[in-house]
Amino acid sequence: MSGEIAISVRGLRKSFGPKEVLRGVDLDIRHGETTVILGGSGSGKSTLLRCLVGLERPDAGEVRVLGTDIFSADKKTMAALRRRMGMAFQAGALFGGMTLSENVELPLLEFTDLPPTTRRIVARIKLGLVGLEDAIHRLPSQISGGMAKRAALARALALDPELLFFDEPSAGLDPITSAELDRLILELQKVFSVTTVVVTHELESAFSIADRVALMHQGQFRVVDLPEVVKEHRDPVVRDFLDRRPPSQERDAESLLRFIEDL
Numbered sequence: 001m002s003g004e005i006a007i008s009v010r011g012l013r014k015s016f017g018p019k020e021v022l023r024g025v026d027l028d029i030r031h032g033e034t035t036v037i038l039g040g041s042g043s044g045k046s047t048l049l050r051c052l053v054g055l056e057r058p059d060a061g062e063v064r065v066l067g068t069d070i071f072s073a074d075k076k077t078m079a080a081l082r083r084r085m086g087m088a089f090q091a092g093a094l095f096g097g098m099t100l101s102e103n104v105e106l107p108l109l110e111f112t113d114l115p116p117t118t119r120r121i122v123a124r125i126k127l128g129l130v131g132l133e134d135a136i137h138r139l140p141s142q143i144s145g146g147m148a149k150r151a152a153l154a155r156a157l158a159l160d161p162e163l164l165f166f167d168e169p170s171a172g173l174d175p176i177t178s179a180e181l182d183r184l185i186l187e188l189q190k191v192f193s194v195t196t197v198v199v200t201h202e203l204e205s206a207f208s209i210a211d212r213v214a215l216m217h218q219g220q221f222r223v224v225d226l227p228e229v230v231k232e233h234r235d236p237v238v239r240d241f242l243d244r245r246p247p248s249q250e251r252d253a254e255s256l257l258r259f260i261e262d263l
């Protein structure tokens, strides 16, 4: 199936009030690949991700996931499709009143008929995969931020998804913990060859885990290509983002300042 299109997005538009957040998004995501979505804050990355999993309804456009047009699918089809997706979102924290095991068991409870013992065993295996076998009975308040992210990853893996979606998996972590989490995502993706979509701000992570990099700018993709191609891209918007330059107005102010200093 590798190389075939798992998710295709065409002409996606979404506004919140007068603000047009997605302005005609087109994207193809191939089976078995990790696609990393980059872009400045507010560029529409999370909104797009929510559209991809059916949590947000666009104003226009089409999203086909594993062959299903998700906005015209009936409830039953959509529920079956959701079972094939795992997600760990920016704000999608763990449930504080539940142990890590109970958190990971939740999708199993919701989507399967597995008996409690089997659910617990599956949860233990998934938490083991992310190195949390010793913390299964702890509450989210009793673990570090990095462990919480890993637990969220375990929960996303609970149903052996074919598609995995991450929104800022390493946000708020120190660079080392964040690099460990990226490595973990990469390993899991390679082992299970899950089609993975990751939204991130972290450039280093992006280029280390991506098969394909998509750069979002003002509600549209500016470039979608192999990491090495994106890295060398000459489009000024791409360069500004990758070289972390301030927007050009500020850049003008900077050069003016330098000019004055040089006088």
Ligand SMILES: Nc1ncnc2c1ncn2[C@@H]1O[C@H](COP(=O)(O)OP(=O)(O)OP(=O)(O)O)[C@@H](O)[C@H]1O
Residues within 6 Å of the ligand: 016, 019, 021, 039, 040, 041, 042, 043, 044, 045, 046, 047, 048
């Ligand atoms: N439910 C909503 N209601 C109103 N405005 C929204 C809603 N969701 C998102 N927005 C707005 O849409 C814009 C894009 O938001 P989005 O969360 O998609 O950006 P993002 O690229 O994920 O940013 P970040 O990198 O900061 O997470 C923002 O201006 C945001 O305020």
Ligand SMILES: [Mg+2]
Residues within 6 Å of the ligand: 045, 046, 047, 090, 167
């Ligand atoms: Mg976001």
